[in-house]
Amino acid sequence: MSNRIYNVLFHTHTVSGIVISVALFVIFFAGSFSFFRDEIVGWERNEPIVETATLSDLDFDVLLDTLNQRHELQARDVAFTKYFDERRINVSLSASKDTTANEAARGRAFFYMDPETSDTYTYQSNYSIGEFLYRLHFFAQLNLWGTSGYLLAGLIAFFFLFAIITGVLVHWKKIVSNFYLFRPKASLKNLWTDAHTALGIIGLPYQFVYAVTGTCLIIGTSVMSPAVVTFMYDGDTNQLYEDFGFNPPHFAWANDPLTEVPSINALVERAEAKWEGFEIRNVEIFDYGDQNMHVGIEGRTHYDAKFAGRGEIVYHAATGEEVKVVNPFTATSYQNAVTAIITQLHFGDFGGMPLKAVYFILGIISCFVILSGVMIWLVARDKKNIPEKQRRFNAWVVWIYLGVCLSMFPATAITFLAVKFFLTTFDASRMTFIYQVFFYSWLVLSVFFTVKRDNYFTNKFTLLGGGILGMMVPVANGLVTGNWPWVTLPAGHIQIFAVDVFWICISIVALIIGWSLKKPTKQNKPTSRQKTNNHLSRGVDVTLSKEGSLQYLN
Amino acid sequence: MPANKKHLTTSKRQRFAKITAGFLGGYAVTVSLFMAIGFWVDHINVLMTLRFGGFMLWATLFLVAFLFRDGWKAWGVYLLCTLVFSGLIYIGKIYNPIV
Numbered sequence: 073m074s075n076r077i078y079n080v081l082f083h084t085h086t087v088s089g090i091v092i093s094v095a096l097f098v099i100f101f102a103g104s105f106s107f108f109r110d111e112i113v114g115w116e117r118n119e120p121i122v123e124t125a126t127l128s129d130l131d132f133d134v135l136l137d138t139l140n141q142r143h144e145l146q147a148r149d150v151a152f153t154k155y156f157d158e159r160r161i162n163v164s165l166s167a168s169k170d171t172t173a174n175e176a177a178r179g180r181a182f183f184y185m186d187p188e189t190s191d192t193y194t195y196q197s198n199y200s201i202g203e204f205l206y207r208l209h210f211f212a213q214l215n216l217w218g219t220s221g222y223l224l225a226g227l228i229a230f231f232f233l234f235a236i237i238t239g240v241l242v243h244w245k246k247i248v249s250n251f252y253l254f255r256p257k258a259s260l261k262n263l264w265t266d267a268h269t270a271l272g273i274i275g276l277p278y279q280f281v282y283a284v285t286g287t288c289l290i291i292g293t294s295v296m297s298p299a300v301v302t303f304m305y306d307g308d309t310n311q312l313y314e315d316f317g318f319n320p321p322h323f324a325w326a327n328d329p330l331t332e333v334p335s336i337n338a339l340v341e342r343a344e345a346k347w348e349g350f351e352i353r354n355v356e357i358f359d360y361g362d363q364n365m366h367v368g369i370e371g372r373t374h375y376d377a378k379f380a381g382r383g384e385i386v387y388h389a390a391t392g393e394e395v396k397v398v399n400p401f402t403a404t405s406y407q408n409a410v411t412a413i414i415t416q417l418h419f420g421d422f423g424g425m426p427l428k429a430v431y432f433i434l435g436i437i438s439c440f441v442i443l444s445g446v447m448i449w450l451v452a453r454d455k456k457n458i459p460e461k462q463r464r465f466n467a468w469v470v471w472i473y474l475g476v477c478l479s480m481f482p483a484t485a486i487t488f489l490a491v492k493f494f495l496t497t498f499d500a501s502r503m504t505f506i507y508q509v510f511f512y513s514w515l516v517l518s519v520f521f522t523v524k525r526d527n528y529f530t531n532k533f534t535l536l537g538g539g540i541l542g543m544m545v546p547v548a549n550g551l552v553t554g555n556w557p558w559v560t561l562p563a564g565h566i567q568i569f570a571v572d573v574f575w576i577c578i579s580i581v582a583l584i585i586g587w588s589l590k591k592p593t594k595q596n597k598p599t600s601r602q603k604t605n606n607h608l609s610r611g612v613d614v615t616l617s618k619e620g621s622l623q624y625l626n
Numbered sequence: 627m628p629a630n631k632k633h634l635t636t637s638k639r640q641r642f643a644k645i646t647a648g649f650l651g652g653y654a655v656t657v658s659l660f661m662a663i664g665f666w667v668d669h670i671n672v673l674m675t676l677r678f679g680g681f682m683l684w685a686t687l688f689l690v691a692f693l694f695r696d697g698w699k700a701w702g703v704y705l706l707c708t709l710v711f712s713g714l715i716y717i718g719k720i721y722n723p724i725v
Binding site for chain 1: 657678680715
């Protein structure tokens with residue numbers, strides 16, 4: 073690589089990295105917590121689930137009966153979906169196809185339902201800190217104009233990919249030798265550089281996967297499809313949806329009510345028995361109570377049976393005939409395989425709790441790589457030949473960056489505590505409450521640490537503060553619900569137990585690091601070579617030769 | 627150790643040319659290439675690849691734009707590629723239309 077190319081790549085790496093750093097930190101920090109989204113939700117609501125609980129354990133006939141009394145299901149499509157490993161399921165009702173149906177039945181409905189209590193929740197009352205952190209990691213809260221937040225997150229991920237590629241190229245020649253290099257006692261710049269490159273290389277495959285899958289998931293369709301729709305499909309979006317299977321299947325409504333609705337449970341059991349290792353995620357009933365009623369059952373293979381397998385069966389309800397069958401083990405299309413691989417790699421849900429823990433650690437390492445990059449940027453420009461004004465600007469940038477980034481940890485702990493102590497009802501105020509607690513505490517802490525203008529102080533006290541508050545999270549849970557870790561573990565409430573232990577672990581690590589941080593000596597550069605008599609130049613006092621000194625006023 | 631300034635673009639117009647060539651031109655090359663292939667190979671698979679592979683190609687083209695000494699030349703090359711791929715799309719629409 074020529075010297076010119078090296079420097080050009082280096083510069084693009086620096087600029088792209090520093091521009092996205094804070095946003096990328098937020099994405100990685102919130103994203104790392106989101107690996108435990110379902111556990112956090114179970115913890116927050118105190119709704120334990122059995123680890124093996126699947127959608128097929130539900131009694132659909134009873135559920136539909138309940139829903140029928142409340143919503144008049146005749147001629148509607150009803151979908152039950154279990155996106156997450158939590159107790160509540162998503163229920164979606166289409167508008168009734170019967171135009172003579174009453175007003176309410178002619179509208180659509182969507183809500184969350186706890187199958188154990190039959191209680192239903194709206195999006196707001198179902199909101200949780202798990203959902204909040206999950207959505208924060210792709211800036212859903214910034215969707216102020218259309219999907220501006222998603223687009224921003226997508227572009228950040230895209231520039232992250234760019235920074236990864238340039239980073240590897242710049243580092244290519246020394247990729248092996250520098251991996252073994254760590255000089256904590258040398259200058260600060262060497263320390264940050266060694267940490268940045270070594271951890272960057274350790275996390276490289278992980279970060280590459282996240283940059284690609286993240287960009288694909290959040291803007292893969294919105295950024296790539298407009299030209300495709302215009303030039304390949306001549307504006308026919310419907311045909312595109314049809315090609316990619318986005319359109320739900322459509323069945324004609326016979327307008328001929330069944331005398332008795334057949335048992336959905338029996339069909340679900342049949343589907344589950346069809347393939348061993350088939351896990352049902354989605355049950356959809358088309359034209360409920362009609363002669364032409366169909367039941368679509370969709371699911372995926374268990375991860376240990378096959379990594380990427382999506383299966384589907386559609387039954388004609390009255391006759392029990394299989395209208396459509398997609399075998400998850402043999403009939404996986406390229407398209408379904410790609411979707412499955414990308415989402416599973418991104419969600420890290422295929423290896424149970426140990427994999428989530430590894431992914432979390434790698435996520436936090438990525439946060440560190442981002443911040444050490446910012447520190448290199450600062451330290452490398454903190455030189456005598458850089459104008460004082462520029463150096464002050466750089467210092468301010470880093471005070472703000474560190475203040476904003478590191479405050480996220482205590483702010484998250486505060487929100488967990490507030491949710492446990494003060495948020496006991498499931499009404500529409502949940503969402504507002506979580507927003508206010510998190511964003512205001514984050515804002516106050518960020519401003520406080522920025523105004524302190526001391527990176528050491530920010531680092532130490534966000535870790536110590538977050539660690540102490542984090543230690544209180546399991547205590548809060550125990551006090552409020554009585555579900556102490558020694559209660560939840562024997563009871564098999566793994567999700568609640570996991571969140572408590574998770575907070576204990578990260579708090580201990582944060583406290584240890586926070587305690588061991590020593591105030592850096594002001595001057596880290598070797599001082600021995602500096603002349604002690606700075607004010608003298610060749611034996612003459614420099615102040616004397618300066619303009620404005622008394623001599624010149626003569 | 628900031629990058630050595632003598633190797634970097636100093637002109638504002640050049641910088642603008644390189645950034646836009648990489649971002650917009652790179653996008654145009656990527657999308658037109660995948661579409662052109664899509665008319666001749668199974669288009670669903672090609673478009674699915676575009677959703678993730680497209681970003682890898684785009685990021686690479688973005689990077690390559692900075693390696694040109696003249697940013698407008700990068701624009702020229704990218705526009706030329708886009709034109710060639712557009713030609714393939716045009717022919718593809720005649721012989722293998724999708725809708």
